[in-house]
Amino acid sequence: MTSLSNSLPAGAEPHPVTMAVGGEVSDFFALLKPRVMVLVIFTALVGMVVSHVHIQPVVGTISLLMIAVGAGASGCLNMWWDADIDAVMTRTAKRPIPDGRIQPGEALAFGLVLSVGSVLVLGLASNWLAAALLAFTIVFYAVVYSMWLKRTTPQNIVIGGAAGALPPIIGQAVVTGSVGIESLVLFLIIFIWTPPHFWALALIKSGEYAKAGIPMMPNVAGPQSTRRQIIYYSLVLFPIGLAPVALGFGGWLYAVTAFFGGLGMLAFSVHVFRNREGEAERKAAFGMFGFSILYLFLLFAALLAEQSLGLFRAVMV
Amino acid sequence: MENFPTPRRLTPEEAKRQRQRSIAIAAVLFTLVTIFYVLTIAKLGPQVLNRAL
Numbered sequence: 001m002t003s004l005s006n007s008l009p010a011g012a013e014p015h016p017v018t019m020a021v022g023g024e025v026s027d028f029f030a031l032l033k034p035r036v037m038v039l040v041i042f043t044a045l046v047g048m049v050v051s052h053v054h055i056q057p058v059v060g061t062i063s064l065l066m067i068a069v070g071a072g073a074s075g076c077l078n079m080w081w082d083a084d085i086d087a088v089m090t091r092t093a094k095r096p097i098p099d100g101r102i103q104p105g106e107a108l109a110f111g112l113v114l115s116v117g118s119v120l121v122l123g124l125a126s127n128w129l130a131a132a133l134l135a136f137t138i139v140f141y142a143v144v145y146s147m148w149l150k151r152t153t154p155q156n157i158v159i160g161g162a163a164g165a166l167p168p169i170i171g172q173a174v175v176t177g178s179v180g181i182e183s184l185v186l187f188l189i190i191f192i193w194t195p196p197h198f199w200a201l202a203l204i205k206s207g208e209y210a211k212a213g214i215p216m217m218p219n220v221a222g223p224q225s226t227r228r229q230i231i232y233y234s235l236v237l238f239p240i241g242l243a244p245v246a247l248g249f250g251g252w253l254y255a256v257t258a259f260f261g262g263l264g265m266l267a268f269s270v271h272v273f274r275n276r277e278g279e280a281e282r283k284a285a286f287g288m289f290g291f292s293i294l295y296l297f298l299l300f301a302a303l304l305a306e307q308s309l310g311l312f313r314a315v316m317v
Numbered sequence: 318m319e320n321f322p323t324p325r326r327l328t329p330e331e332a333k334r335q336r337q338r339s340i341a342i343a344a345v346l347f348t349l350v351t352i353f354y355v356l357t358i359a360k361l362g363p364q365v366l367n368r369a370l
Contacts, residue, residue, distance in 0.1 A: 024334050025341045058359040062352055125356055 018182055021298045023102040031079055031107055032114075033071030040071040040167045043190065046300045047171025049307040050182040050249050055175045059079075063126045067167060070118035070134045074163070076111035077142035080104055082150070085212040091205065111142075122174075128175040137166045151213070154220040155270040161194030183241045186300075192237045193296055196230040196269060200288035201274070203227070203281070227273045230288070234269040238262035241299060250303060257302040268292075294296040 044067045048060065055063075079097055087098035094174045096102040115138050123131030145160030148188065153159075165187045172183035195217075202209060202216040203223055209216040241258040244250030250258065268288040275284040306312040327335065360363060 022331070022334055025337050028341075056359050058355055062356055071357075121352065313335060 022106070027096040027101045028110060031102065031110060032069075032077075033074040033075035034072070036075055036164075037068045037072050041068045042297075042304075043186070043300055044115075044167040044171035044174075046303050046307075047168030047183045047186060048175050048176065049304060050186070050244075051170075051172045051175045051180065052307075053175045058175070059125055059205045063122055064171075066118045066122035066125065066313075067134060067170055070122070070138055071167070073111050073114035073118060074115065074138040074141040076107055077138070078146045080107040080111060081142070081146045083107075085151075088212045089205075089208045091208065099230070115142075116222060126174040127177045129177060129179075130170050131217055133166065133173055133179075137163050137170065140166075145258070152215070154215050154217045156215070157198045158195050161191050161198075162217055164194060167191035181247060182249050185240070188240050188243070189237070189299065191257060192240055192297065193292065194235055196233045196237070196265065197289065197296075199226050199230050199293040200229050200272065200285045200292065203285040204289075223276070227269075227276070231266075231269045231273055234262075234265045237265060244303065245315050248314065249307075250315070251306045252315055253311055253313075254302040254316050257298050261298055263289055265295055 030058065041064055044064055048064075056113050082092075083095075083097040083104055086092035086095050092098065097107055099106055115135075118129050119135045119138070122134050130249055141160070141163035145156065145163055149156040149160050168186035168190070169179055169183040172178075172180055199217050202218050206216065206218040206223070210219050218230065223228075229276060241262045242250075242255065245255045245258065268284075268291050272281075272284045272288045
């Protein structure tokens, strides 16, 4: 929230805020969460290529750029709203707003202008279904997740994960003007992948989240329940990861990647469950967190390679 | 006429940051103009050249 101390739990001390006359250009860029933008471009691009519909390259490129800008804008609004809790967590205390390099009002204006601009340009470049889906994603992340779920329920990242899972659907809407089964399956993969990914990090950072008053699963249900749920989600993720093969848009390369990747996720989740103390616990959770990123990247990279480099060999005949 | 207070002078560091932000805004505006131009031509397609002179 804009006031840096209005909803902090008792005893939490925000970092001192130094007043600055405008931040650097790089500070504004940091507000857009560039690493998330890269992931959004990547997953939206895969949503486009699995649709098998030709799109004018200029229109496709500009549409991808607008999806990335829209995602960045929602990240900016998230940082504006969460400035108070970012200030008490070491991982986020150096972000531009809690560090005092950018004023909350500047970030709010920046995020709103980019949100409206990206939706309008996407609508003009491709179609208004894609634009409406981008607008929904921004509102869902900035309002439903950041302003409502994040501080009220341990299911915050489960439900809020939908926002991060939508880019493939927007990508498919850009090229086809509709939403098909392919992008819905990609949505489901990211949606089910999100909880084990974030809870692995939350297990390590539970003290930080407690200090900021965020009800993450390890803080509310306890670490043991969280570890069990990580296994459940990894179990569900395994068959969903293989669904593109069953539906015919994932070939042999994807099938092998999803099979061994899914097994890897299960193995890491069991490893997290078994290692509950000290350095072993930390290493296991970090391993799960790191592998989950690799798993999602390889899955989408395999689909992209099959569809765009002609590597597709059907598994189901 | 009302007398407004004289605004304080920016430090060299602040002036430098302001100049960088101005350049970034100009670059974004130029990109936006280019996007609209290229998009228009791309949407019109090759038919844009096929007209009676």
